[in-house]
Amino acid sequence: MIEDLNVFPLMQYEAEIGEENLAFFLSGFSCPKNLEVEDFLKSKARQSSRRSSSATYLVCSSKYRELLGYFTIMTKAYSVNGKLLNSANRRLIERFAEPDENGYYHAAVYLIAQIGKNFAIPEERRIEGHDLLDLAINKFETAKNILGGKLVMVEREADRPKLLEFYNDNGFKSWTTRRNAKDGMVYDQMFAVLGGK
Numbered sequence: 001m002i003e004d005l006n007v008f009p010l011m012q013y014e015a016e017i018g019e020e021n022l023a024f025f026l027s028g029f030s031c032p033k034n035l036e037v038e039d040f041l042k043s044k045a046r047q048s049s050r051r052s053s054s055a056t057y058l059v060c061s062s063k064y065r066e067l068l069g070y071f072t073i074m075t076k077a078y079s080v081n082g083k084l085l086n087s088a089n090r091r092l093i094e095r096f097a098e099p100d101e102n103g104y105y106h107a108a109v110y111l112i113a114q115i116g117k118n119f120a121i122p123e124e125r126r127i128e129g130h131d132l133l134d135l136a137i138n139k140f141e142t143a144k145n146i147l148g149g150k151l152v153m154v155e156r157e158a159d160r161p162k163l164l165e166f167y168n169d170n171g172f173k174s175w176t177t178r179r180n181a182k183d184g185m186v187y188d189q190m191f192a193v194l195g196g197k
C-alpha cells in the first residue's frame, strides 16, 4: 500500500485548482489497457459528476502529487430473472426487491462504473489495483452506513480473463451476463457483498 494517498472528489478538485488546470492534470492520465477508462476520465467524468449521474474520485499520492488512478461510482438499477440466480444470490437480492409477476427482480445496487490506474507514471510508483478497489469499496461502506445497501456490481468485458482474475481475487463473483445492444459486447456482471453476507 502506498502511504499518504489522497482521494479527491473530481468536482472538489476542479473547484480548488480551476477548470484549465484540471484538464492539464487529467491529460497526464494514461490507461492503454482500457481506452474507454481513459476517455471517460478525460472527456465524460466532469459532465457526469455535474449532473450527479455518477461520482468520480481522483486518487493521488501526496508525496509526488501524482494522479495514481481514479474510480467512478454510482447507483444502478439491476434487473434479473430470478431463475438465473442460485439460491444464495436470490436470497441476497430479495433483501432489496420483490420479484415482479414474471419472476424478475429490479434492485438498486452500487456500481463501480469505471476504475483504472495511471500507467503513465513509473511502475515502481503505480498504485496496486486492489488498493484502488479498496478505496472505492470504502466509499460504498460510507454510503451503506447512511442509506443501506449491500451489493456492489462491476461489469467486466467477458473476453478479458485477466480482469476476471483481478475481481475474483478481490471478492467479486460472477452472477449473470449482459449483452450490450449497441455493440454486441458481452459483460460479466460481478458482485461483491459489503461486509460479507
Ligand SMILES: CC(C)(COP(=O)(O)OP(=O)(O)OC[C@H]1O[C@@H](n2cnc3c(N)ncnc32)[C@H](O)[C@@H]1OP(=O)(O)O)[C@@H](O)C(=O)NCCC(=O)NCCS
Binding pocket: 031, 033, 034, 037, 114, 115, 116, 117, 118, 127, 128, 129, 130, 132, 154, 155, 156, 157, 160, 162, 163, 166
Ligand atoms: C484492473 C486494474 C485496476 C488491476 O490492477 P492490478 O491488480 O495492479 O494489476 P495489473 O495492472 O498489474 O494487471 C494485471 C494483469 O491484468 C491485465 N489487464 C489489466 N487490465 C486489463 C484489461 N482491461 N484488459 C485485459 N487485460 C488487462 C494486465 O495486462 C496484467 O496482465 P499480466 O499479468 O499478463 O501482466 C488495472 O490493471 C487497470 O487499471 N486496468 C485498466 C483499466 C481496466 O480495465 N479497468 C477495469 C474495467 S472493468
